[in-house]
Amino acid sequence: MTSRSIASGKTRSTINMSENVIIKGWLARESTVVERLLNRRFAVLTPSVFATFRKETDDAPSKVWSVTKDVIVTPVKGEEYHLRKPGTSTFWAVASGAYDKIQMWGFCVTWSSVMSSDKLTMAFESEDVAKEWHAAFEKAISHAASQDGSVTVHGHGSLMSHADRRLNTSQSLESTEEAPGHQGSEVQKRSWASLLHINGISVYVEELDADGGGGALMVSAVVRAPPSDVTSHLVRVRKTEGLAIFAGAKTLKTVDENTHIIGQTWRGSGILGRCTAPREMVLLRTWRKDMDGTYIVLYQSTNHVAMRKQNGRWWSLSTPIRVDVEAAGFTIAPLLPKYASSAAESQESLVTLVLKADLGGMLSGGSAAGRLLSPFQGVAVKSMLEPVVTSIVVLRDQVEQSRFVIRPLSHVLDMEQEQPKEELGATGRRKMERTATMLVYRDRSTLADAQMHRKEEKESETAVKQQPVRPSESPDISWAIAGTCQKKYWLSPGSSSFKVRGKKYLVDKKKIPAAVPMFELVAVDLLEMEEPVYHVCQHLPAVEHSPAPFLFCVQMMVPSSPPVSLVSSWAAPYQMMNVEPAQLVQQFEDDHGPCPEEISAFFKAFTEFVEGDGAAADAKRNKKFKMIPNIARGSWIIKQSVGTTPVILGQKLATKYYRGKNYFEVDVDIGANSVAASITNLVCGATKSLAVDLGVLIEGQSEDTLPEQLIGTVRLDALDLKTASYFDETSGTVIRKGDMM
Numbered sequence: 184m185t186s187r188s189i190a191s192g193k194t195r196s197t198i199n200m201s202e203n204v205i206i207k208g209w210l211a212r213e214s215t216v217v218e219r220l221l222n223r224r225f226a227v228l229t230p231s232v233f234a235t236f237r238k239e240t241d242d243a244p245s246k247v248w249s250v251t252k253d254v255i256v257t258p259v260k261g262e263e264y265h266l267r268k269p270g271t272s273t274f275w276a277v278a279s280g281a282y283d284k285i286q287m288w289g290f291c292v293t294w295s296s297v298m299s300s301d302k303l304t305m306a307f308e309s310e311d312v313a314k315e316w317h318a319a320f321e322k323a324i325s326h327a328a329s330q331d332g333s334v335t336v337h338g339h340g341s342l343m344s345h346a347d348r349r350l351n352t353s354q355s356l357e358s359t360e361e362a363p364g365h366q367g368s369e370v371q372k373r374s375w376a377s378l379l380h381i382n383g384i385s386v387y388v389e390e391l392d393a394d395g396g397g398g399a400l401m402v403s404a405v406v407r408a409p410p411s412d413v414t415s416h417l418v419r420v421r422k423t424e425g426l427a428i429f430a431g432a433k434t435l436k437t438v439d440e441n442t443h444i445i446g447q448t449w450r451g452s453g454i455l456g457r458c459t460a461p462r463e464m465v466l467l468r469t470w471r472k473d474m475d476g477t478y479i480v481l482y483q484s485t486n487h488v489a490m491r492k493q494n495g496r497w498w499s500l501s502t503p504i505r506v507d508v509e510a511a512g513f514t515i516a517p518l519l520p521k522y523a524s525s526a527a528e529s530q531e532s533l534v535t536l537v538l539k540a541d542l543g544g545m546l547s548g549g550s551a552a553g554r555l556l557s558p559f560q561g562v563a564v565k566s567m568l569e570p571v572v573t574s575i576v577v578l579r580d581q582v583e584q585s586r587f588v589i590r591p592l593s594h595v596l597d598m599e600q601e602q603p604k605e606e607l608g609a610t611g612r613r614k615m616e617r618t619a620t621m622l623v624y625r626d627r628s629t630l631a632d633a634q635m636h637r638k639e640e641k642e643s644e645t646a647v648k649q650q651p652v653r654p655s656e657s658p659d660i661s662w663a664i665a666g667t668c669q670k671k672y673w674l675s676p677g678s679s680s681f682k683v684r685g686k687k688y689l690v691d692k693k694k695i696p697a698a699v700p701m702f703e704l705v706a707v708d709l710l711e712m713e714e715p716v717y718h719v720c721q722h723l724p725a726v727e728h729s730p731a732p733f734l735f736c737v738q739m740m741v742p743s744s745p746p747v748s749l750v751s752s753w754a755a756p757y758q759m760m761n762v763e764p765a766q767l768v769q770q771f772e773d774d775h776g777p778c779p780e781e782i783s784a785f786f787k788a789f790t791e792f793v794e795g796d797g798a799a800a801d802a803k804r805n806k807k808f809k810m811i812p813n814i815a816r817g818s819w820i821i822k823q824s825v826g827t828t829p830v831i832l833g834q835k836l837a838t839k840y841y842r843g844k845n846y847f848e849v850d851v852d853i854g855a856n857s858v859a860a861s862i863t864n865l866v867c868g869a870t871k872s873l874a875v876d877l878g879v880l881i882e883g884q885s886e887d888t889l890p891e892q893l894i895g896t897v898r899l900d901a902l903d904l905k906t907a908s909y910f911d912e913t914s915g916t917v918i919r920k921g922d923m924m
Contacts, residue, residue, distance in 0.1 A: 203229040206319040208312075209239075211266055211287065212246075213304035220282060221266045221306055228319050230326040233292075248292075248303065252328035256320045257291040259313045264289065264306050288313035292320060375401060379565065381572040389539075399510070399539040400568070404575045408582045409528045410515040414478040416582050417513060418470050424448065427581075428574040429482070429513070429536070432466070435489045442469045446490040448503050451566035452573075459563060460544055463503035465490050466511075475517070476529065482511040504543040511538045536575060542567055630754035633730045634705040638664035641728065663724040663917050666706035666752070667908040675704040676898040679876045680827075681811050683891035684883050686781075697878070700893040701785055702735055702753035707897065710748045710917065711907040715740045718841040720848040722915040725752055733759045734846040735894055737879055742854030743867055747907055751877070752846075753895030760847060764790050781890055788881045788888035793847050801840055805833025808849060809882045815898065816874035824862050825875075831882065835859065849879075870902045 205228045211221035212235055224235040224245070234244035265282040289306030290313065307313040378388040389399040406413055417430050424447055425431025432445035448463040465487050470480040484507050486492070492505045513536050517529030524530065546564055641661035666673075678697040685695040706725035720726045720736045731754035741747045757770050764786040768778045771786075792807055794800070811829045814822045832838050837855035841848040854860050866873065878896045883889040909918045 203231075205229060205323055206316060210316065211264065211289075211306045213306075221264050221287075221304075223266070223269070226305075228316075228323060230323050233320075233323075250320075250323045250327055252324060254320070254324050254327070255293040256317060256324070257293075259288055259290045259310065259317050261286060261288050261310070262306075263287075290317050381565070381569050384572055384575065386568070386572060399537050401535060401537045402572050402575055403533060403535040404579050406532045406534050406579045406582055407530065408532060408586070409530055410476060410478050410517050410532045411528060412585070413515045413532045413534060413578070413582050414470065414472075414480065416585075417480055417515070417578065418443070418468065427577040428571045430574060430578050430581075432464075432468075435465070435487045441471065442467070444468075444485060444487050446487065449570050451563070452569040453566050455563055455566040458500070459546070459567065460500050461503045462506045462542060462567060463490070464506045464508060466508060477517065478513075478515040480513040480515070482508055484508040506543055507541040509539045509541070511536070511540065534575060534578065536571075538571070630703045630731045630756065631705045634725070634754070635665050637728055637730050638662075660724040660728075660917065662919065663708075663908070664706075664728045666708050666725050667917055667919075668707040668709035668749075668902075669906055672709075672900060672902045672906070673704075673707040674898050674900065675700070676815070676876050676896055678893060679813060679815070679878065679896055679898075681813065681876075681878045681893065681896070683880065683893065684889055686886075686890045688883065688889055688891075689886060695890060697891075697893050698781065700753070700878075700895045701782075701789075702755045702895045704751065704895055704897055705729065705731065705734075705754045706752040707899075708748075708750040708752075708917075709902075709904070709907040710750070710910040712746050712748060712910045713912065715746050715748070715852065715854070716910065716912055717839055717850050718848060719748060719750060719850075719910070720752075720841070720846055721843060722910070722917070723750065723752075724917065725750075726843070726846050729754065729845065731755065732757055732845065735759075735879075736846055736848045738848065738850045740850065740852045740854065741863055741867060742860045743864070743904065747904055748910075749899075751895070751897045753879075758845075759789060760793050760842065762790065781892060784883070784888050784890065785881075785892040788883060788892075789894070791888075792881045793842070796842070801833075804840055805838060806831065807882045807884065808832055808838065809880050810851075811878040811880070813876040813878075814873060815876050817869065817872065821866060821869060821873065824865055829882075867904060870899070870904060872901065873899070874901070875899045 207227045208225070209223060210226050212224045212226070213221055224237065225239040225241075226233065226235045227244075228250075231250055233248045233250055235246045236244050263284055264287045266285055266287075267282045287306035287308060288310040289304060292303045292305070305316070307316065375387045375389055377385045379386050384402055384404060387401040389401070420434045420437065420443065421432065422434070424433045428447060428449055432447040434443050435446050436444040438444065444465065445468050446463065446465045448461055450457070450461045451459055465485055466482040467485045468480065468482050470478060472478050493502050513534060516533045516535070517523065518531050542564065546567060638661060641664055644661070678699050681697040682694040683697045685691075685693050687693065706729070708723055708725060710719070719738055720734075726734055726736065729752070733755045734752050735755070736750055736752045739749045739751075741749065756774075757767055759767070764783070767786040767790070768783055771778045771782060788807075792804055795803075808831065809829050810832055811827065812825050813827050814825050832849075832851050835856055836859060837852040839850045839852075841850070853863050866875070876896060876898050879894045880891055881888070881894070883891040906920075909920060910916075911918060
């Protein structure tokens with residue numbers, strides 16, 4: 184046997200097995216389908232590749248693994264293995280027990296790169312043969328470690344080193360590469376030429392040679408930011424896909440700190456882009472920093488179970504076509520020392536992308552550069568490459584804008600981050616989550632649970648009657664006890680990203696991240712009315728039937744057509760009205776032990792706020808009741824319109840206060856202020872695409888009421904205002920729209 188064709192994915196490369204073989208022979212390899220089931224295979228180990236063959240005479244191997252310096256081999260030990268009998272399939276061997284239980288000597292080989300199988304177990308009939316193969320693997324690993332670090336991936340060979348060489352020579356627009364069969368002697372030179380411009384950026388193409396080499400594309404842009412900032416933006420771990428190619432790729436798996444498997448899908452630009460199928464990439468990404476301060480980010484095609492290749496019809500415009508990236512990478516280079524300032528790191532970077540890839544489908548062929556010369560395919564390829572080139576501009580703008588207080592592109596980064604998924608119940612609605620608050624601990628039944636339990640009890644009582652409600656009887660209100668707003672539209676975001684006044688704010692003016700809210704969000708009501716109604720909580724089932732000792736309710740009266748009110752109710756485990764702060768401290772200590780200083784400060788601030796009635800008391804409240812808004816997800820325009828600045832509502836909007844036996848209500852009429860009404864109308868027009876966080880608190884205006892504490896928070900997530908229930912002011916009842924005649 185003098186040579187064999189090593190098959191890797193779709194490619195085959197012929198190597199001289201007689202010259203480079205370290206060891207070869209028969210062994211038992213663990214099945215990649217069923218653990219601890221061994222198959223007999225003929226194996227060959229070279230300094231760079233381990234391959235197994237079904238038969239010794241096969242030209243192409245059945246499996247191939249690259250050998251790198253990161254491969255780990257466990258010690259040899261004897262164990263009982265299940266050896267599949269000849270002539271049986273893996274499925275039949277498992278189903279019928281067609282395997283022999285025998286004592287063998289084996290070891291495990293682990294690859295740090297992510298493959299279809301990260302770990303491979305092999306076994307031998309004698310301990311001496313096992314040790315011989317073990318020593319051979321150690322020799323191959325040592326050989327790999329002595330080589331200039333190239334990154335290899337199962338099924339694709341050592342193309343990362345090819346990308347590395349191409350990147351290191353592209354800066355001068357001239358590359359050198361050793362021609363096959365001329366190692367160490369004749370060097371073939373290829374030049375780069377500007378082929379076209381996309382959005383003002385030149386796209387350079389590498390000259391093709393007779394052997395089909397070259398053909399890579401290159402784009403560059405200067406970024407006014409340190410190389411480390413650019414690199415961190417380019418290689419950050421993402422849970423969702425972003426808009427920029429490469430920088431916006433979703434992270435499928437983390438191999439180590441510098442290595443990830445990423446995936447991304449995109450469409451071409453313009454009309455032609457809509458007439459061609461989208462493209463997708465699954466890449467191994469690795470990065471490093473060189474001695475001169477240059478960062479190198481390399482990419483190479485690979486496979487991952489989280490993004491399997493799809494096989495659609497050749498004419499399909501919806502099934503993504505897998506792009507085969509032969510070599511790709513970024514260099515993020517600093518200024519030369521003579522141009523750099525005295526700063527420790529260069530404040531400018533030259534970002535260069537070099538890419539050689541087969542776009543697949545009808546755009547497949549030789550190189551991307553060669554296809555650009557074809558009139559029809561050239562336009563199609565340009566359409567597909569334009570988002571790739573434009574992503575360099577997006578990367579530049581996002582990094583540069585990070586230096587400023589207001590960043591128009593910062594909302595893109597926020598929206599690209601995956602929002603936490605809420606756990607759904609059997610009905611498809613969010614389950615009532617256990618909200619951690621300062622006054623209600625996770626290790627006890629929460630007030631939200633109690634509110635939901637009260638609703639279920641009332642529904643059971645109504646179901647027992649099994650008779651239609653007569654006109655003279657009270658209508659069924661059990662459905663509204665947990666709030667009339669559907670649970671899928673609201674939740675408590677905890678402290679979110681809110682900042683509040685710190686303990687020494689009156690001296691140092693510093694704000695601190697807010698602690699978790701003091702009260703627990705138990706209900707949200709969304710009501711449609713003929714006219715705005717004050718003191719609406721006296722009619723709400725969520726308030727009337729709440730098991731909580733005390734509710735703090737805020738009604739936001741939205742000036743829409745028809746008017747809509749949003750009522751958020753937060754519960755406390757203690758009655759908070761007509762009580763002294765010292766009594767609340769004592770109740771807290773009876774339940775939880777020593778009362779922290781910040782909770783004592785909250786008790787004082789809150790009891791002072793709810794104390795008293797009449798115009799004088801309301802005037803004091805108007806100077807203290809504060810709300811903090813935050814658009815957690817939404818367009819840049821809405822983010823900037825709403826802002827995150829705390830607002831003393833009583834100083835800006837018409838605000839009224841009411842109390843009941845178990846609640847205190849704050850009504851805020853947004854329509855009373857033309858500016859606030861305008862912003863609210865902007866938000867209302869896009870609620871289905873927004874996640875809006877609101878936090879309410881009492882402003883700390885003295886040292887004994889600091890630090891500030893959030894009373895409660897609420898997130899309105901993709902709220903549909905059309906789902907509001909109807910409030911009949913005449914009868915004071917809430918009616919589901921489906922129940923209206």
